[in-house]
Amino acid sequence: MGGSGLSYAWRVALWSLFAAITLGIALPWRQAALERFKMKHTFYGDLAGHFAATGGALFKRIWLLWLATVLVAVFRLLSRSRNRRR
Secondary structure (H helix, E strand, C coil), X not given: CCCCHHXXXXXXHHHHHHHHHCCCCCHHHHHHHHHHHHHHCCEECCEECXXXXXXXXHHHHHHXXXXXXXHHHHHHHHHHHHHHHC
16 A cells, blocks of 8 residues: 555545534545545555545435434424423
């Protein structure tokens, strides 16, 4: 494997910060970018690795789960605020 561990660490830190700021929406793009970086710097003899997935393709697979999680959290917050008023 080639490349710099420090370069990968910076990518992990910045993508993780961005994913946290977007409440996890950017997580599929983070995963795809980090996997693409790892595969680009991985070799088997003289054959380079390749990663073809995109963040958008990963997001399409999990958006419904993310939306359901947000709706459950909002519902719980609303039900708690109603219970406090009584």
